Amino acid sequence: MQVTESVILLVYLLAMTLFGIYFYKRARQSENDYFTAGQSINTFVGAFAIFAAVASSSSLMGAVGSGVALGVPYFFTYAFGVIAILPFSMFLVSGQIRRAGVKTLPEFFKQRFGNSVQMVAAGIVVVGMTFYMVPQLTASGLIGSHVLGINYTTAVIVLGLGFTLYAALGGMWAITYTDLIQGAVMLIGIVVLALFILVDHNGFVALINDALAVDPAFGDVTQPWMSYFGLFIAFLWFGIISPSVVMRNFASRDARTARRSAMWACLIYLILFLAGFMVTSAGASMGIVDSLANKDMIFVSVIEQYLPPILGGIMLAGLMAAIMSSADAMLLAISAGIAHDIYKEHINPKATERFVTGLGLAVMIIASIVGIIIAIDPPGLIAIMVGWVGGFLLSGFGFPIVLGLWWKRANTTGALAGMLGGVIVFLILVVGQWLPTNAEPIIAAPVSLLLLIIVSLMTEPPSKAVQDQVDYYHTHLHE
Amino acid sequence: MASRSKFLDPGLILTVVLVIYAAFVFIWWPTDIYWLGISLVGWLMFVGLFFWFGLGIIYALWIERIEGKNDS
Numbered sequence: 001m002q003v004t005e006s007v008i009l010l011v012y013l014l015a016m017t018l019f020g021i022y023f024y025k026r027a028r029q030s031e032n033d034y035f036t037a038g039q040s041i042n043t044f045v046g047a048f049a050i051f052a053a054v055a056s057s058s059s060l061m062g063a064v065g066s067g068v069a070l071g072v073p074y075f076f077t078y079a080f081g082v083i084a085i086l087p088f089s090m091f092l093v094s095g096q097i098r099r100a101g102v103k104t105l106p107e108f109f110k111q112r113f114g115n116s117v118q119m120v121a122a123g124i125v126v127v128g129m130t131f132y133m134v135p136q137l138t139a140s141g142l143i144g145s146h147v148l149g150i151n152y153t154t155a156v157i158v159l160g161l162g163f164t165l166y167a168a169l170g171g172m173w174a175i176t177y178t179d180l181i182q183g184a185v186m187l188i189g190i191v192v193l194a195l196f197i198l199v200d201h202n203g204f205v206a207l208i209n210d211a212l213a214v215d216p217a218f219g220d221v222t223q224p225w226m227s228y229f230g231l232f233i234a235f236l237w238f239g240i241i242s243p244s245v246v247m248r249n250f251a252s253r254d255a256r257t258a259r260r261s262a263m264w265a266c267l268i269y270l271i272l273f274l275a276g277f278m279v280t281s282a283g284a285s286m287g288i289v290d291s292l293a294n295k296d297m298i299f300v301s302v303i304e305q306y307l308p309p310i311l312g313g314i315m316l317a318g319l320m321a322a323i324m325s326s327a328d329a330m331l332l333a334i335s336a337g338i339a340h341d342i343y344k345e346h347i348n349p350k351a352t353e354r355f356v357t358g359l360g361l362a363v364m365i366i367a368s369i370v371g372i373i374i375a376i377d378p379p380g381l382i383a384i385m386v387g388w389v390g391g392f393l394l395s396g397f398g399f400p401i402v403l404g405l406w407w408k409r410a411n412t413t414g415a416l417a418g419m420l421g422g423v424i425v426f427l428i429l430v431v432g433q434w435l436p437t438n439a440e441p442i443i444a445a446p447v448s449l450l451l452l453i454i455v456s457l458m459t460e461p462p463s464k465a466v467q468d469q470v471d472y473y474h475t476h477l478h479e
Numbered sequence: 480m481a482s483r484s485k486f487l488d489p490g491l492i493l494t495v496v497l498v499i500y501a502a503f504v505f506i507w508w509p510t511d512i513y514w515l516g517i518s519l520v521g522w523l524m525f526v527g528l529f530f531w532f533g534l535g536i537i538y539a540l541w542i543e544r545i546e547g548k549n550d551s
Binding site: 072080083086091092209212218220225228229232256259260267270273406474 | 529534
């Protein structure tokens, strides 16, 4: 057990929990506040909140782990996709979805395509986000077991339940405000770590040379082209298809604030990955990755090697914070998907807000238990698991969202065909393992696109009202 | 209310720019050219990170300019 690190970690998590409890009462004021923080978040808080929601544990641990294990071009592919997330989603969907005035992605699907598509979308969100809990839990389990000296399984269970309690108590209010702290800790932590590394190795070029001396393949493209391309597109689309990121967009005060927040969040992300490049190089220069039980642990090893225990403890707390905020944003998306989009919309529209919020809590607990069970024996590297989630969501509703916003002729039948077709092809490809890892969306997403276009054209166009609605989405540019 | 084609939306135009750079990297795919011991593929992506942020700034300012014109 690492005593200093443990104390810092526990104090940190306790402080965050108290924060969550403080915001609990505010959160229960109304359902709107609970899910989107009452739409009153400013640019500064918003930038860190968006950043922290996108920057899941995989941004740090997973990217570094994959870069050390598979060569630094893999790390750069990860960054190349991830840093494009916010610009890409701003360009194509953010303004329009905001104009639509909906709170969640499934709600958008209802407005544009009707109830059947909303139900299917809510189902995809719940499955995708539940699986997305797995890499978060894996990362927290690895850190927790290392710091607290308990076994990995116990760490996954205890921390997983802790995250759930936290998300359940505070809703989006607590998460958005603690994200300001978590985002800052994570960012400052990794920049400080990068500076320690650069000083230790006498500069950037020497650092790269040290990494190459230990691992001559460090600078090589080691995987098939399709793996890199598949990973890139899965991440590129993440801001469009990830319900947790989209929900953050709605928490901003107005459209201008939302755009500025996203722009600054992109810069924060860029700095994070520049520092991550140093951490990856340092990890490779240590030459221990093959001896680790789990390659994603290399990040923690770098922290221990280069930082004094107190700073290391803060850094680990920052990592844990990143994981907690991502996991909590996911839990909220799952709970909104079932409680709000399925139960209140379709099963019992007269349900009280208090009951819907309560149902949301129950759903969160079930989802985290499922996540914990899978995370006890994780099916791959963190980066690869996150790539699967991105690929799954992209194949399911990447094109139904974008064409729903941009193409009047897209109709309900087409959207259903595109969603179900994309998801089914994706799952068949994952199970069949014919393609290189993470290459699945290269096939599944175009299948979804083609189905959506062909089936829409073969069936009746949407009503005039729906077509006018599509024009309305774009009125932010000509008013 | 000035009508403005969706095809002139800054978002759509910048998406095309983004796709062109990504396509350039993934089509050329220079795995065997190295600089500082790291494949040029990696460096092209590294440059791309700054390019993406630049596109984000251009978008935010561009839209604000359009909104400013519409307001006045």
